[in-house]
Amino acid sequence: MEVYAAMIDCVDQGIGRIMQALKDAGVNDNTLVLFLSDNGSCAESPGGENNTAHIPGPKEYYSHVGPSWAHAQNAPFRRYKSRMHEGGIATPLIVHWPGVVPKNTFTDQVGHVIDFFPTFLEMSGTAYPKKYNGREVIPVEGMSLLEVFKSPAKTIKRDQSLCWAFAGSRAVREGNWKLVWDARVKNWELYDMAVDRTEMNDLSKVKPEVANRLMTQWENWAKQTGVQYKSSKLR
Structure with missing residues (x-):
């Protein structure tokens, strides 16, 4: 778990460098940043049991936190990665867009990664085509979250x-x-x-x-x- 925590700290530092680069380039205020995980904590144990003598080990070695820490990381939700209970699929989304997304706000809006594309379409004012090269295009899935980004107190009812x-x-x-x-x-x-x-x-x-x-x-x-x-x- 110590190695995992150190890796998260490295991720945090890396994101900090990216955000600073956006500021240095003068595009921070015109950039939407979305940060999320693709699933809940992982309880899988590939590669056999941990060998504490080799943690963190070479690149060939696969260390893991195991089910106990996975449960702790996902608390109070049930299950973990690869399961469909909230511990497996519910993850936070951090949205950063100065001047558009209010600071220090929270929303209970249910969202999904399929909502990103409709959100980007609305942001850019781009219409989703109904046909391409004479063929019918499958309707876009998901819904735009732009309104929620701008006003976190609002919630949008999902049609599907x-x-x-x-x-x-x-x-x-x-x-x-x-x-x-x-x-x-x-x-x-x-x-x-x-x-x-x-x-x-x-x-x-x-x-x-x-x-x-x-x-x-x-x-x-x-x-x-x-x-x-x-x-x-x-x-």
Whole structure:
């Protein structure tokens, strides 16, 4: 864990140098900076057990923090990288844009990396084409977060549900409802994220109509995107 913490410190110093370079170039005020992680903390242990005599070790050596530290880093959320509970997919996004994004503000807006492209389109005033070389273009996914960046107190309702799939685990979110399938547990779980962000109270048996609706949405998305899966029903 000491090595991991040192690596994070190196990342912090590196970002500081990048930000200083933007200021030195005179473009800091005209640059949107987005910083995020692609997943929650990693509990995987590739390469066998840690050998403390070789940490941090050469480039050929793969060290890891293991499940215990992964749980601690993701607290209070459940699970970790490769899982679809919040510990695996919920990460903070830091947005920096002087004069546009208010300082020291927070938002509870649900966002996804697929929202970046629509955000950039709106920022640049660029229209997304409906056709290209005579062919229909697949509609852009996601939604612009520019309004939230400018006014963090606002929240935008998403027209489409968000879906995830990785290594057999699945999830779909619609508003405050989230349906999640853990590849090891092999059962759908339903949570009201407005009051249960830590996903402790499974409502799938209380709200089966909601769970089934979200399950159908996920399966439709999986077919559209080519995700390989085995159909499943609520238990």
